[in-house]
Amino acid sequence: MAACAVALLAAAPADARMAAPKIRVLSTRADLVSGGDALIRVTLPRHVKASRLKLTAGRRNVTKALRREGKRQLWGEVDGMHVGRVALTARIRHGSAARLYVTNHPKGGPIFAGPQIQPWACPAGSKDAQCDQPPSFQFLYLPKGAPQEGAALPGTSSNGSGPGPFQPYDPKNPPPPDQIETATTTDGVTVPFIVRLETGYIDRDQYAIAVLYDPNKPWAATAPQRQFNHRMVITHGFSCDTEYKTGQAPSVMEPKLLGGGFVVMSNALDHAGHNCNLLTQAESLVMTKEYTIDHYGTLRWTIGSGCSGGSLAQQQVANAYPGVYQGITPQCSFTDAWSSAMQYEEYYFGLQYLQQPTRWDPGVIYDPIAISAFFDHPNVANPVTFTTAIPNSGNPSRSCPGVPADQVYNAQTNPHGVRCTLQDYMVNAFGRDEHGFARRGFDNVGIQYGLEGLRAGTISPAQFVDFNTHIGGADIDLNFTPERTAADPIALERLYRTGAIDSANNL
DSSP, X not given: OOEEXXXXXXXXXXXXXXXXXXXXXXXXXXGGEETTOEEEEEEOOTTOOGGGEEEEETTEEOGGGOEEOSSSEEEEEEOOOXXXXXXXEEEXXXXXXXXXXXXXXXXXXXXXXXXXXXXXXXXXXXXSTTOOOOOEEEEEEOBTTXXXXXXXXXTOOTTSXXXXXXXXXXTTSXXXXXXXXXXXXXXXXXXXXXXXXXXXXXXXXXXXXXXXXXXXXOOBTTBOOTTOOSEEEEEOOOSOOBOSBOOOOOOOOOHHHHHTTOEEEEEGGGOTTTBOOHHHHHHHHHHHHXXXXXXXXXXXXXXXXXXXXXXXXXXXXXXHSTTSOSEEEEESOOOOHHHHHHHHHHHHHHHHHHTOGGGSOTTOOOOHHHHHHHHTOXXXXXXXXXXXXXXXXXXXXXXXXXXXXXXXXXXXXXXXXXXXXXXXXXXXXXXXXXXXXXXXXOXXXXXXXXXXXXXXXXXXXXXXXXXXXXXXXXXXXXXXXXXXXXXXXXXXXXXXXXXXXOOOTTO
16 A cells, blocks of 8 residues: 655746656555555655755655665655645755645544544553554564464464464574574565564554564664565454454564564464454554564565455455455355344244244254254354354353443343444444444344255255244344344445445456
């Protein structure tokens, strides 16, 4: 993602024919900068020497941040920008000029996801309510003969702890070189397999960045170490849940990727089991990706990687926010959170009914074949597994990670408590109804459960009529109702307009 200057400043009449310089933000869109810094490129007009250029950020002269990149280009990291709109002005002495307005946001967010989720518990050591704290760095190495294949390292966390193959590396007391594996990157560069792992907090949650790194050499975004192949892989988590506290960034300690020269990045908010909110998933990735480019260097492309909830995050973000990734590799695939939520709640309603024979019509009995046909799944146990392994984010009164039990919503005892549902977690997208509740998009009006099974003869007419007559729905608090549930029409429209339902229209 990048943005170019479009505002040209008036030149003196004698220089009216001189082309204006061009300013470009390399790390993100100019209106989506965060953390006070951005990687900038200035392209000079033909036959203009770099010594004639002056770059300012507001009233500050930041020309010294630039270094030459080719014959007509200079680039560098401009830092120290205040929060808000900042004018970057490139002016040629006795010549033309151009201006680019950059909008800088706090490192703790938000940028475009709207007012942040509350309450939110920050970790110890945080400087403020945005969970800001200085990043930490550590070095690790891959021992000689350690495995480099495989997508993940069981037990290896984002901070390098756990039983994975990486070991701590002390630059002041390093192990013998013959005990360190070598890595050959996709560009054919061979170096010792030493990795620097950075962790910190962006958008109120933990990020992790890992890359092959020689601790005895400098690294700047404009002069990265030669083993960096200028490609990024973003790792993701699993499941789908809503938490009101910081989490742990998905592991970035992937030997095959790191050994290839990739920078591997993650943010805890792209772990759907911790945060299933499309808006903050995308925002955290935009912010962390920008930070990585600002500090490690430009990227040729970015690819996502992950299974289940990791596939969910990739596919819904890639469709709703084109440009975050240039490629995705979803495995054990879910297209988005809300399509899965529809299936989840229908499983929940169906199991509630099938487990209460007193609600069945006289003479109607459900065997495993009929149950499988009603749930449209070959494994009759799948609905039970699915609704057991993943918390019911349609229930506002459930246990809510990060929220003390006495602060959770209860219709009778705490009607103003935190409602721990996915629609409340995404209230910025859906808005609130006349009662103050987040609008809900779930709908099962008109669904003919088991229609294919009826046509195939695995469901009897009596079973079909009984199930569809009595399946019912739920009110806003997930209490059973005899009537089907109709979606709030505004929420339904926003499900599609925001990309919360992934129609693949932007993939």
